[in-house]
Amino acid sequence: MASTQQLKGRIRSVKSTKQITKAMQLVAASKMRRAQEAEKASAPYTRAANELLTHLASQGVTKGHPLFEIRDQIRSRLLIVVATDKGLAGAYDSNILKLYAKQLIADDQAGVKNETITIGRRANRFASRIKGTKVIAAYQDLPDDPAGSQLRAIVDMAREKFEAGEVDAVDILYTEFITSVNQMPMMQRVMPAGYEITEVTDEIKEALFEPSAEEVLEAVTYRLIEAQVYHALLTARASEYMMRMMAMKNATDNANDLIDDLTLAMNKARQGAITQELAEISGGVEALNE
Amino acid sequence: MKFQLITLLGVKVDQDVxxxxxxxxxxxxxxxxxxxxxxxxxxxxxIAVRHNKGDADDKLEYFAISGGVIEVSQEILKVLVDEADSGEDIVEAESKAALERALKARDNATNQVELEKAHQLVDRHAVRLKVADLRRRHRR
Incomplete structure (x- = not known):
């Protein structure tokens, strides 16, 4: 059995680990709330853009627009993969990378060329080792509330590729925050652009378009795509923090169990030593009496 | 008339003007x-907002915006923009310094990405400075 000294040292080290995991759990919890709120705040924007697009589409302006062009055959595809920078979030990274790998295999079998934009160090580390894809951009250390300029850099790159015909589709892979116990890796097509059909107020139906319907369409479509990417990034962040919180909670619980076990072992060892000493003393007394 | 200023970060303004x-x-x-x-x-x-009919120019409220889409109907005015800053949050001296920094970055840019970024910053801070300027002129 280990000595009480050794056990004491181990308890101390587990305790300090526990403090760290506990702190990370609390930090993740508060960051998660903030990410969720930011995600909710973008809803009116998306709704308004959707409404305008629905109307524009009903007027037939979307036909022939390059961003809406659905190509018969998809020969090459751009994937945007969102993972974490530092891991420590349970199965988060492996889940999303599993979905990504599945897509790569599917593309490989169908003879579709593949390019990737990675967001997060983990995604980049994974993608850059794979031969089947070419990483054209890697973003890391994106803040929790990505500013317009960072978002635009990602969207612009995808759009240039799409409009130039270098890729026939752009998909984003991210983890959707469904409920606090359920976060699902998902894939969404961002180009060619789509939109949800929403109700359109009568007033927009009669509206004038300045300078022209096409130019308005261009601006709205671009903003809707931006909003989709923004949503993906934020919901992925919320999921990441949720899963990190759970992972750290488990780690804290494990540390507690470990501390209990080690304390028990230490007490046993100490009691054993006392009993032994007593036995030796009483043995000594017996020997003197004889 | 209802005026809504909507950005990706949330609804900035939603009031009758x-x-x-x-x-x-x-x-x-x-x-x-x-x-x-x-x-x-x-x-x-x-963007300049006059809240009530009789308000003088010195009561105008200003917002610096980046590009976006405007949707006007009888009773409601929606402005969808990437970024919007309230004039009250803008400090003129800070904007001026930021604009100078951005101009310098633009002149020293070594590649296309940096140049693009600097251009965006120049635009952004030029707009903010303009808003600060408008505010000062009308307050005097």
Missing amino acids: YEVILPTADGEIAVFPGHEPLVSLAVPGA
Whole structure:
């Protein structure tokens, strides 16, 4: 059995680990709330853009627009993969990378060329080792509330590729925050652009378009795509923090169990030593009496 | 007339106003209640809001915006933009310094990405400075 000294040292080290995991759990919890709120705040924007697009589409302006062009055959595809920078979030990274790998295999079998934009160090580390894809951009250390300029850099790159015909589709892979116990890796097509059909107020139906319907369409479509990417990034962040919180909670619980076990072992060892000493003393007394 | 200023970060303004002056691709337009339905493009610039009919120019509220889409209907004016800053949050000296920094970055840019970024910053801070300037002029 280990000595009480050794056990004491181990308890101390587990305790300090526990403090760290506990702190990370609390930090993740508060960051998660903030990410969720930011995600909710973008809803009116998306709704308004959707409404305008629905109307524009009903007027037939979307036909022939390059961003809406659905190509018969998809020969090459751009994937945007969102993972974490530092891991420590349970199965988060492996889940999303599993979905990504599945897509790569599917593309490989169908003879579709593949390019990737990675967001997060983990995604980049994974993608850059794979031969089947070419990483054209890697973003890391994106803040929790990505500013317009960072978002635009990602969207612009995808759009240039799409409009130039270098890729026939752009998909984003991210983890959707469904409920606090359920976060699902998902894939969404961002180009060619789509939109949800929403109700359109009568007033927009009669509206004038300045300078022209096409130019308005261009601006709205671009903003809707931006909003989709923004949503993906934020919901992925919320999921990441949720899963990190759970992972750290488990780690804290494990540390507690470990501390209990080690304390028990230490007490046993100490009691054993006392009993032994007593036995030796009483043995000594017996020997003197004889 | 209801005025809504909507950005990706949330709804910045949602209130009843009398007049809104907007920078569009074809020049500045002023929108009053009962304006005919219109959808137009906003360019980076300053939005001015007059809350009540009798308000003088020194009571105008300003916002610096980046580009976006404007949607006008009889009772509601929606402005969808990437970024919007309230004039009250803008400190003139800070904006000036930021603009100078951005100009310097633009002149020293070594590649296309940096140049692009610097251009965006120059635009952004130029607009903010303009808003700060407008505010100062009207307050005096």
